[in-house]
Amino acid sequence: MRIANIDGLVDWVAAQPTWSDLPIIVLTHRGGGPDMNPGAVRLLKRLGNVSFLERPFHASTFASIAHTALNARRRQYEARHRIDELYKSQEQLATAMQAGRLGAWSYEVDTGILEASGLCKQIYGRRAEDAFSYDDLLKSIHPEDLPAMRLAAQHSVDTGNDYTIEYRTIWPDGALHWTQVNGRVLRGGSGEARSLVGVAMDVTERKSAETVLRQSNERLEQRVTQRTQELEQTHAKIVE
Incomplete structure (x- = not known):
């Protein structure tokens, strides 16, 4: 040729x-x-x-x-x-996720390996380039909220239902934050739970605003109750 x-x-x-x-x-x-x-x-x-x-x-x-x-x-x-x-x-x-400040994550059920985006790590107080394992995630969740987080994830694995949960997180500097997590289970060909995937969002500002509003409503209710009692007492004296 x-x-x-x-x-x-x-x-x-x-x-x-x-x-x-x-x-x-x-x-x-x-x-x-x-x-x-x-x-x-x-x-x-x-x-x-x-x-x-x-x-x-x-x-x-x-x-x-x-x-x-x-x-x-x-x-x-x-x-x-x-x-x-x-x-x-x-x-x-x-x-869209960057604009919404949503951090993506995935968790392999069999291996226990957690993959988190840079923004997701920042939501837990880490730098985007820092290592962030599943153990690191668990340690960052407030001890009082950890059982509810585990229960929500396990229920999703057992039922296949999506889940949403809010819990407190403790950053490495000791600051307390609130995080909302939305998760979904992905299954393999034989129906076994292969992984959990989802997004995380820092909702500290919203939770703080809710706390301020609740406290304001409580003070208002206290004043209304107090004023009502005063009026009732005044009315009782007039009747006498």
């Missing part, structure tokens, strides 16, 4: 994006395929996705090989479209 200088073609093939694998059809003389021709083997190594068609051949044979190559190329473009859509969705999700 005599091959012209194909360095340009080789460079172009090597520069293809990851989704692309251009199919190439090479017409050869009898015995020119990779089974008998070292040159064809070298060509196959340099170009990758090559089909060899030895002369003489029937027109329908060439049409069939070309049709197969075109279908393969079409599927590659379809794969590229799906990849582009996936990247777009991931970017939109990342933007």
